[in-house]
Amino acid sequence: MPTNNALLSRLGLQYPIIQAPMAGTSTPALAAAVSNAGGLGSLGLGNVSAEVAREQIRQLKQLTDKPFNINMFCHKPDPMDIPRETAWLKRLQPWFAEFDATAPTKLDAGYDSFLGNQAMLDMLLEERPPVVSFHFGLPDTQAIAALKQAGIFLMGCATSLAEARAIEAAGLDAIIAQGYEAGGHRGLFDPQQESGLELQELLAQLHGNIKLPIVATGGLMDGADIAGVLAQGASAAQLGTAFISCPESAAPAAYRERLLSPAAQHTGVTAIFSGRPARGMLNRSHREIAPYSSELTGYPQAYSAAKALHAAAAAKGSHDFAPYWAGTSAHRSRALPAAELMACLVREIQQV
Ligand SMILES: Cc1cc2nc3c(=O)[nH]c(=O)nc-3n(C[C@H](O)[C@H](O)[C@H](O)COP(=O)(O)O)c2cc1C
Numbered sequence: 001m002p003t004n005n006a007l008l009s010r011l012g013l014q015y016p017i018i019q020a021p022m023a024g025t026s027t028p029a030l031a032a033a034v035s036n037a038g039g040l041g042s043l044g045l046g047n048v049s050a051e052v053a054r055e056q057i058r059q060l061k062q063l064t065d066k067p068f069n070i071n072m073f074c075h076k077p078d079p080m081d082i083p084r085e086t087a088w089l090k091r092l093q094p095w096f097a098e099f100d101a102t103a104p105t106k107l108d109a110g111y112d113s114f115l116g117n118q119a120m121l122d123m124l125l126e127e128r129p130p131v132v133s134f135h136f137g138l139p140d141t142q143a144i145a146a147l148k149q150a151g152i153f154l155m156g157c158a159t160s161l162a163e164a165r166a167i168e169a170a171g172l173d174a175i176i177a178q179g180y181e182a183g184g185h186r187g188l189f190d191p192q193q194e195s196g197l198e199l200q201e202l203l204a205q206l207h208g209n210i211k212l213p214i215v216a217t218g219g220l221m222d223g224a225d226i227a228g229v230l231a232q233g234a235s236a237a238q239l240g241t242a243f244i245s246c247p248e249s250a251a252p253a254a255y256r257e258r259l260l261s262p263a264a265q266h267t268g269v270t271a272i273f274s275g276r277p278a279r280g281m282l283n284r285s286h287r288e289i290a291p292y293s294s295e296l297t298g299y300p301q302a303y304s305a306a307k308a309l310h311a312a313a314a315a316k317g318s319h320d321f322a323p324y325w326a327g328t329s330a331h332r333s334r335a336l337p338a339a340e341l342m343a344c345l346v347r348e349i350q351q352v
Contacts, residue, residue: 007174007213007235011131011153012067014038015346016230018215019338020240021071021133022184022249022325023047028056030248032063033338038346040236041066046073046135047111047300050119057127069131069155070124072114074139078275078298080109085297092305095289095321101312103305110300114139125150133157136276137189138170155215157187160195161205167212174213176238177202181219183241183327185278186269191299194277203232221332223348230349239345241327245335254319256335264330273306273323275299281330284320285309 008016019026019034021044031041043060045053053070060068089103096103114120114134121143124132132147133155139147147154148171156167157176164175166189178187179199188194197205199218206214216229217238226237244251245259258264258281266282272290273280276299280286285306296302306323313321334341 005213005235007215010173011040013040013236015342015349016234016236017226017342017345018042018069018217018236018238019243020184020217020238021045021069021135022240022244023071023073025244025250025325027248027250028059028063030243030246030338031060031068033246033248034243034342035064035066035068037339037342039342040069040131042069042071042131042133044071046071046114049112050117050123053120054123054127057129067130069133070129071133071135072120072139073111074115074134074137075113075276075299076115076137077113078301080107080301081297082106084295085301088295088297088302089305091292091295092289092309095309096312099312099316099318101315104308107297107301108304110303114143116140121146124152128152131155133176134172135185135187138166138172141170144170144172157217158206159187159202160193160197161202161209162193163187163189164206164210164212168210172212174215174235175206175210176215176217177206177234179216179218180269181279181328182217183244183267183279183330184325185274185276188277191271191276199229200232203229203234207233219327219329221327221329223345223350224352225329226345227349227352241325241330241333242341243338244326245333246338246341247335248338254314254322255324258319258324259326259330259333260335262331264326264333267326267328267330271296271299271302273303275302278323278325279327280323280325283322283324285323289321
């Protein structure tokens with residue numbers, strides 16, 4: 001059992017297992033259960049205000065005295081484009097009509113990026129979570145310096161060697177290597193620069209070219225998967241989909257049911273839900289709306305249209321338009337309490 005690598009000792013972890021931050025799905029209870037079991041629990045707070053994030057961090061601190069990770073989104077927000085947004089909502093209207101609903105007349109601007117978000121930075125410097133990780137790019141040099149000065153361990157998500165090099169050059173402490181198998185949003189710095197690299201190939205490209213410790217993520221569900229990436233040189237594994245079925249997650253019942261059904265065998269990447277590419281279980285949005293991708297509006301404003309359509313459909317009992325994010329191995333989901341899942345993963349790693 002590899003309990004002696006530099007990343008684990010630096011973070012004070014017993015096991016090389018990180019529960020992925022999952023905005024809207026991770027909870028303080030889930031993160032605390034994982035941290036208390038010797039892994040690193042995470043909260044995805046990229047989609048909330050500084051006040052809500054502070055509240056969540058405080059709840060988590062009540063539940064664990066072990067290290068944990070807070071995740072932020074560093075996207076460059078796409079500018080609002082009213083004519084394009086109006087046209088997009090008009091495009092979606094026939095699907096709303098199917099559920100006796102009307103498409104909203106305008107899109108919501110969504111949530112703020114961490115870039116230039118002084119309130120969020122101040123909150124992090126005050127709350128001082130042990131670890132902060134970034135998705136969709138990197139914060140500016142001053143924010144990185146301030147967080148490091150506060151003793152916070154920083155990780156950035158890379159989907160290519162170029163992004164990993166940028167994270168290393170920016171002085172962060174570790175790299176999360178995200179393979180194309182991963183559930184949820186691709187961590188792409190620039191959504192137009194898709195490498196499409198699967199995890200094994202990405203790890204191979206980073207090997208020898210990157211000095212920072214690497215956390216492997218994407219399609220990992222059990223101890224054998226984790227042992228596999230450790231053997232490839234990763235210092236730890238980050239699992240997202242594997243933890244969605246835990247009772248401590250915020251996933252609604254329909255999401256859980258799908259993960260444990262044959263539907264979980266089919267996932268795909270599309271930007272159609274939010275404006276940025278993300279992997280989820282295939283449904284009517286992938287089949288019927290994705291062909292209109294060229295008309296799509298930007299991230300994160302497009303998300304409000306997809307959420308409104310899902311809400312209208314769900315009100316009539318349909319979950320065919322839901323952004324149910326899931327990795328390619330979702331069909332191997334296990335509905336276990338997080339502490340039991342952790343014990344299981346540790347046993348399986350030891351068996352390898
Ligand atoms: C429901 C869900 C939400 C996610 N939200 C975030 C997020 O807020 N921040 C982030 O860095 N990654 C997020 N991810 C991606 C994970 O960090 C990770 O890359 C992915 O879960 C790994 O693939 P797996 O789901 O097959 O384990 C999310 C993934 C899922 C499944």
